[in-house]
Amino acid sequence: MSKIAVLRGVVSVTAAPVGVVPRLLAPLLAGATYARMLHLLVGWFFAGIVLMVYPGTYDLSLGEILMESISLDVVLLALSALIPATRRAEGVQARLLLVPDREEDIATDFSRTWADRRRTAGWLIGRVALGSAAGFGMVYGIVGVFDRLTGPDALWYVPFVPLAALGLGWFLVYAGRLQLAMAIRLLGPSxxxxxxxxxxxxxxxxxxxxxxxxxxxxxxxxxxxxxxxxxxxxxxxxxxxxxxxxxxxxxxxxxxxxxxxxxxxxxxxxxxxxxxxxxxQPGIDQLPALFDTARAAGSPVAALVEVPAGSLPGVLSRESYRIVQEGVTNALKYAPGEPLDIRIAVRDGQLELRCANRLPGAGRSAAGATRPPAGGAGRGATRKGGKGLRGIRERATLLGGEAAAGPLENGSGEWVLTVRLPLRLGS
Structure with a gap:
């Protein structure tokens, strides 16, 4: 085997553990870990303050101290959860210190329902319980290591100090991750x-x-x-x-x-x-100016608008204007110079819009004329899949109405756009 092959083998063997160490230490060096640790310690401090104020630590056994302090903690936290602003304050704090992947996973809204208040109470109690467990675990871990290092067999425990520090660090990492999962579950959007x-x-x-x-x-x-x-x-x-x-x-x-x-x-x-x-916004009252523009472009316009002034809702007036504008634009684009016949009226609780124009070359004498074949072939038929007609159908659908467009089947050579919109939106 060549020296190069041997060196490559040595490099591959020695490089394998190098990737493990960074993965093992990266969470311990991340700022999010220490921010979450601070969040945990806040809950522990709260429990410690309650413990010191009431019931105190005199003349009581450890079990009595824990039972009374836990009962008081639960009552205080449950009462705090009744305040709507508590959920917002906890959500803002959790976003800042728990560092979620997506901030929207933790809500920052006030409590609006009793379900929100119950979830907030569960979060507060769980936060204090987990923070207390993490705090006591960290203290007892540090004290335990210190006792071993100051004892008679201290030299035997020195090699295990890095492992103890690594274990304590990962304990805090997982406690912070558990706190984050709890926050997403209990403080997340309802x-x-x-x-x-x-x-x-x-x-x-x-x-x-x-x-x-x-x-x-x-x-x-x-x-x-x-x-x-x-x-x-x-x-x-x-x-x-x-x-x-x-x-x-x-x-x-x-x-x-x-x-x-x-x-x-x-x-x-x-x-x-x-x-x-x-x-x-433009409205149906501005249609005369639109018709004048079409006439100036060379297309005669015969318009009949039978809609009382101010009788249409604002959104219906605006959308009707846009629908007629698109119909006129299509006529000018695909049948320039051909007459337009526009009828707008209110009938049976509906606004009816009709825009018709003759197709170029349609309806002429057989001597020199061509007529679009039945079924809509011809120049005007290319409008069927256009964005303008699709937009008209979308407008009509959103308003609860319907739209249809195409050449008449009676062979008259007319392209007709018909739209019906309910006067009561949503009906």
């Missing part, structure tokens, strides 16, 4: 708090999705109108038409900037009163 947290996360997710739809609908509409106006101005070349197109582009861009600013304000969680103009 089922009601977990449900509230889950609902909050769901609300935030829905809000993010809503804001994403807001941006898609608003910016998508603005870009569609801008592209159509710029293309038409380039093709026509008439100065008056160009000036009108530029005016529409300017107004559409300004509206898109306001929508973007409003959405960014919501994302930054700025208070609503900080910028009233930025947080104002």
């Amino acid at each position: 089922p009601a708090e977990r449900l509230a947290e889950a609902e909050l996360r769901a609300e935030r997710l829905l809000e993010r999705n809503r804001l994403a739809r807001e941006l898609h609908d608003s910016i998508g509409h603005a870009l569609t109108v801008t592209v159509l106006q710029a293309g038409a101005a380039r093709e026509v070349g008439d100065p008056a038409f160009v000036a009108k197109a530029l005016e529409v582009i300017e107004e559409t861009g300004r509206q898109a900037m306001e929508d973007l600013e409003r959405t960014l304000v919501l994302l930054r969680e700025t208070p609503a009163g900080a910028n009233g103009a930025a947080t104002e």
Whole structure:
């Protein structure tokens, strides 16, 4: 065997224990161990103070002292758990000293129910009991080692001092871990708090999705109108038409900037009163301006809105505006220049929205016309899986309504978007 092979074997043999020692000593050198030890000692100090004040240590046997002090500890801790702020104080302290992997595993809320108070009482009693056991175990361990080292056979025990210190250290490590597990079990969020947290996360997710739809609908509409106006101005070349197109582009861009600013304000969680103009939501009363924009883009709009002013809830008015805006945007994008027919009315306790437009090339004479095949093939049919129509369906579903979109089956060559929303949300 070569010298290199022998050296490699020696290195591998001597290196094997090196990985064990750090794993054995790492918990003893971690700051979390000593923070948890401090947390344990606080519980022990509490029991010691009660022991010194009452019943004292005079004229009583050890059993009597322990029984009376334990009884008093339990009563005091149970009464303390009735205070709602106790759970919060214990949760904050446990987060700081027990160093959990995830802070949310230990709640810092006030006690709201009797179940919270019972769990807090169990935690306080368990904390003091475990802290007392750890404290007495540490003291007796140190005293025992000291007695052996000062006795007549001290030299025989010197080699065992490192092992005793290692055992005492690991005793504190496991006591701290047990204290942490107890805190997670007894101070962790209650089922009601977990449900509230889950609902909050769901609300935030829905809000993010809503804001994403807001941006898609608003910016998508603005870009569609801008592209159509710029293309038409380039093709026509008439100065008056160009000036009108530029005016529409300017107004559409300004509206898109306001929508973007409003959405960014919501994302930054700025208070609503900080910028009233930025947080104002569009509503169904702003539809005439939307129709004027479509007309300026070259698509005739026939609109009939049979909704009394102020009769819709704010959220329903806002979502209705966005739905109609997306319908108009789709029509401008896939059927530019074709007439739009929009009907909005309240019937049988529902708000009905209908946006129809002719498909390009549909319904012409056989001499030079093409008609989309039955089943929706053709240019307009590509809208079926778009993000805009999916967003409309999501809006309608969240409001308890329904939405449908597609070409009419009667061969009229019309694409129709129909949405029905209940006037009472959640019904």
